[in-house]
Amino acid sequence: MGHFEVVDYVIFAVLLAASVGIGLYYALSGGRQRTTQEFLMADRNMGCIPVSLSLIASFQSAVAIIGVPAEIYTYGTQYWFIGCAYILGLLIPAHVFIPVFYRLRLSSAYQYLELRFSKAVRICGTLTFICQMVIYMGVCVYTPAFALNAVTGFELWGAVLATGLVCTLYTTMGGLKAVIWTDVFQTVVMFAGQLAVIVVGVQKTGGVSEVWRKIWEGDRISGLDLNPDPTERHTFWTLGVGGIFLMLSLYGVNQAQVQRYLSSRTEKEAVRSCYLVFPSLQLALALSCVMGLVMFARYCDEDHSEKPSGLSMDAMVIYFVMDMLQGLPGLPGLFVACLFSAALSTISSAFNSLATVTMEDLIKPHFPAMTEARATLLSKALAMSYGLLCLAMAYVTHLMGDSVLQMALKIFGILGGPILGLFSLGIFFPWANSTGAVAGLGSGLAVAFWVAVGSILSHTSARSPTPECRVLLGPDNTTTTIHATLSNVTLSRPSGLKRFYSLSYMWYSAFNCFTVILIGLIISFLTGPTKKEDVHPGTVYPLLGKLVCFLSKPFKKKFYCVTPLGKTVKQWQPSQQKESNGSVLQQEERQSQAETESFFPAVEYETAV
């Protein structure tokens, strides 16, 4: 089933060659990757278009291309509501996280944690991030190779090795510039591949109206499920609200994305790139969901006997693609190129961000005297070693067996959620101190693993409706319902601890984030909250102050806004720059501080006038 013509291999090889070519170009042009500023930060001179396409590519891998259609085919279009989470999931990074990180002129997001808390907090954050990305990278390398192998006999470990090596090669040679520009190229290939499958799929299934009829009768268009039960796997709340925290953990505080924001030539360019992510992410989501619907329309009214038995849902997507594109030379190759583009662009982003944080957060602080040449060489060696580590992780994924989409989203929830909580604790709660931060992160991770392991051991993965597919059978047009797939039988409502374990994995990000914040604040207050004047300027975003000012706009006189206590506050104008604790601020720092203060009005409480 699904053999490849020569032209398909040529297209796949062209994709790999193009990526290596871009890497080579950036290795031999510009500053020739001789400084970490260029290698890790792309000289901080990138425009918003490439940055925004690169931001998409970072967390849109073969997992989404295979996993989302499988999700839609099995459970209907409920997952599509995650698109609602993209609104706040991108607005908050654009207006809270980017200004804070950009004005502190960081290289690694975790430098923020040392400025706001302490070196220990920075190390803990960095190590958690490294765990998250290494495991996630394993899933991303494994997914395309495994799915292809299951259906087409495509050489599994050969593909994994080819992907890993090509990716390590151009990441090591061309640094962040190469990673961003290959991401741009690979995102275009990714969209093209999905579009090709949809167009051919619709045409082969009898046209749009026929596809729509089958989808409608197959009850695949899910309504707005407002069920508030947090153990329901996918509802508007778990996807639309729980998804916001998933997005914040990825597009707000994940180093791979923060590094792209920081590589933008200006803060405004970075904010614009964040805004540009929204339409592209909606397009990516729509393409994946439509692909799942077309696949459903194609196979719904067929008995499932002729399919190779035991194919997982993820492999079924490849089966569908090869079935659609067979006999159209070049298109199977295009889809394989699309799959590996999605994987490569995510893995290269992960490599590069891992190398950056390892250098900036774990090595440089201990070797301040290290020369640029040696530091850059070490960064390249790190990219290489992470490449090999990720191949090992691919094997671990082989053993896990969950649906790849669910696996990736769980990883983000279990490890990304606590990191989001740690940064939120620092940015929104000035009283939080280092002890609270470490205790919060530790407890957040402990609870996260407790829930995750609990849900695996008690097999109460969140209840899901048994998908049905009503089809017209026989000449007398009787309708029969068959179960599209044998999903786990819905269990009786679990109680107590079992209920806790059956929390929907889409709530992991929010739940773990709040655990870190709650514990972090409690410990901070118990061990002596941080005083306002001790907080490093520009590391706190006065959410309350901004909200109050924003909400009280109608009543606000020029330069004043009313606090909830009815007092008037005088917004601090840059001209009234004070020497903070006696030391004269350097002109440049004064300017950046003024910028920061003007963005976050440092409110001073005066007696009511």
Ligand SMILES: O=C(O)CCCC[C@@H]1SC[C@@H]2NC(=O)N[C@@H]21
């Ligand atoms: O594709 C992957 O590698 C991970 C699965 C998707 C991750 C999340 S889901 C919400 C957001 N939208 C995306 O396209 N990726 C992230």
Ligand code: NA
């Ligand atoms: Na990708």
